[in-house]
Amino acid sequence: MSTSVLRALKILELLSGSDKPLPLTRIAEQLDIPKSTAHAILRALASREFLEVTEHASYSIGLRAFEVGAAHLRSNNAVDIVIPQLAGLTKELGITSHYAVLDGTDAVYLCKQDPPGLGIKLASSVGARLPAVVTAVGKAALAWLPGNELAAHLPSGGEVGRDVGIMAELAQVRERGYSLDDGETASGVRCIAAPVFSPSGGPGAIGVSYMLGSTLDADAVAAHVMNSASRLTQLLGTLTRKATA
Amino acid sequence: MSTSVLRALKILELLSGSDKPLPLTRIAEQLDIPKSTAHAILRALASREFLEVTEHASYSIGLRAFEVGAAHLRSNNAVDIVIPQLAGLTKELGITSHYAVLDGTDAVYLCKQDPPGLGIKLASSVGARLPAVVTAVGKAALAWLPGNELAAHLPSGGEVGRDVGIMAELAQVRERGYSLDDGETASGVRCIAAPVFSPSGGPGAIGVSYMLGSTLDADAVAAHVMNSASRLTQLLGTLTRKATA
DNA sequence: CTACTGTTTCTCTCATATCGAACAGTGTTC
DNA sequence: GAACACTGTTCGATATGAGAGAAACAGTAG
Structure with missing residues (x-):
């Protein structure tokens, strides 16, 4: 059920735990997701700025994720x-x-x-x-x-x-x-x-x-x-x- | 492409913009998502604690979302x-x-x-x-x-x-x-x-x-x-x- | 008690996200 | 300088998850 959503969340959790940005391949192998699927999810996350793409096509937590997270304190x-x-x-x-x-x-x-x-x-x-x-x-x-x-x-x-x-x-x-x-x-x-x-x-x-x-x-x-x-x-x-x- | 992931992100954005927790129905109609689909996505988000379920089955941004967002400042x-x-x-x-x-x-x-x-x-x-x-x-x-x-x-x-x-x-x-x-x-x-x-x-x-x-x-x-x-x-x-x- | 709002759970059908493999860039190594 | 290893990207066939409606269920108000 709802695997792609869960995978997106796992990607966010993985990246939040990593101090360095991670490239697609590392993310895919860490979470056992086929590269192409990971690619699609990463594009979706990045398009909404939940992820940022760094110089060498690596991904890190984006501005929108920060904004959303900050709302937890407000609530x-x-x-x-x-x-x-x-x-x-x-x-x-x-x-x-x-x-x-x-x-x-x-x-x-x-x-x-x-x-x-x-x-x-x-x-x-x-x-x-x-x-x-x-x-x-x-x-x-x-x-x-x-x-x-x-x-x-x-x-x-x-x-x-x-x-x-x-x-x-x-x-x-x-x-x-x-x-x-x-x-x-x-x-x-x-x-x-x-x-x-x-x-x-x-x-x-x-x-x-x-x-x-x-x-x-x-x-x-x-x-x-x-x-x-x-x-x-x-x-x-x-x-x-x-x-x- | 990747609609369910994008919908999950839109749900997070919607809830982060709202000062009050929102019930399923409100979320579904605001984002034009069928109730049953919204329900599935909300369950996935809540299961990972990206959302919290309040007393009256309303949803607000969860602890894990805060944790992930904070990682943006660290990066x-x-x-x-x-x-x-x-x-x-x-x-x-x-x-x-x-x-x-x-x-x-x-x-x-x-x-x-x-x-x-x-x-x-x-x-x-x-x-x-x-x-x-x-x-x-x-x-x-x-x-x-x-x-x-x-x-x-x-x-x-x-x-x-x-x-x-x-x-x-x-x-x-x-x-x-x-x-x-x-x-x-x-x-x-x-x-x-x-x-x-x-x-x-x-x-x-x-x-x-x-x-x-x-x-x-x-x-x-x-x-x-x-x-x-x-x-x-x-x-x-x-x-x-x-x-x- | 009844009507009503809202949530949750079924079902089934069809669209679509997933997957593997093949392609195309980029920097590295010998 | 050429082959290599490593990336990210693209593309179809298939299986999986999304869509829609109805109906069961709970709580609230009239």
Whole structure:
């Protein structure tokens, strides 16, 4: 059913995961699509500017795809509330903050706020997808999930062996109120996150990142993050109460 | 050729332009697609999370579409250079700055920087598409286009009558080095923009926005913007020189 | 309860997208 | 400089997916 549409989407996903533009042949072999079929789909995608054709007939994600994707943030009414909160966190602490939601076993970063000081910004993490269990925001979102939903968001799918360590860590996160990531994702950078409960959207979390060896006190930072997260949950609650009223 | 793929893309475009989620019937009639076919395509899009299904079986842009769209910024190496420059502008002037590129007759906003002070952020303009001739960034990008390319980026497509006023304004923009928008797009807000020339990417511009009636002097602001824009052009030049070397 | 709007699922027919193979550019290698 | 390997493109025959209508189903309003 609807194979060509699914193939077009797979092409978009493949190209979004690749940091370099890919030529037709590479795309066709990666996805097991005959070259001629891939060619037709690529032409359709490029004609609508969902793909861009680079100098050497390679394809990368186009402007229209960006435009369409940006509409997701607009439709997600939560983000409008989240951004000011992140800005507040970043201003108070002087470090980068971000907001992510859970999608299957991954955490997807929706938005972030950088401190004004930094000369060179890191590669923008917005739109990044990482396994939830290796990120602070992911663990924060996982920790407060009801037990019956949790399995669906763990990579092992409920296997006992691998999950034991994770379950223990999530229990610890629940106990102290925030999650920690000491260089698991990017070595040398610590992330601290706390959960955000949105009645309408899925489970999510906000977090901050800073270099290990900074003078910042982890407990103090965590207090700020937890404070912001709980206020955010509160705001999101009133938001939906208005929408449903 | 490839109708179902094109239809899927049109559905995405339609939903990205709508601020509310749309039900199947509305989508089908808007795009002249038989309901049963639309249903199949929507299922395919939703199964890959390019669309989200809301409470009342309505569809809106999904998380995966956002993720894919964000990849466009990552592939656009210009943005990494632009963001710090915008941050500098916003810090110096204390007002919102943004970067947009020309796409056909429209200007599409790629990124922006908000000043830290503002309590409530305006609806994020990132991903917005506006007619180039009614925006400061659009006019700045248009003004320095070679004559033979300009027609393709004007809505009237080269008709003399309507273009006369625009051509005069673009000449004025070229003369003083920056473009101005006094409430044309949003009443009460002035935008000032200057062109950015990227050897690899298309024509673009950076600009700033602030409320009319502010104490800021337009000439002083324009000087900052033009300064940033020319430095940006310089940086982008060295960037591609490295890439091709 | 009934009428109505909208969604979902069938079915069947016919158009059409898919596929493999052959063609045509481009740069590389010996 | 010629043959080669690598691309992207084109072109028909076939199978697959799209089109159209009807009908079952759910929710809402009269």
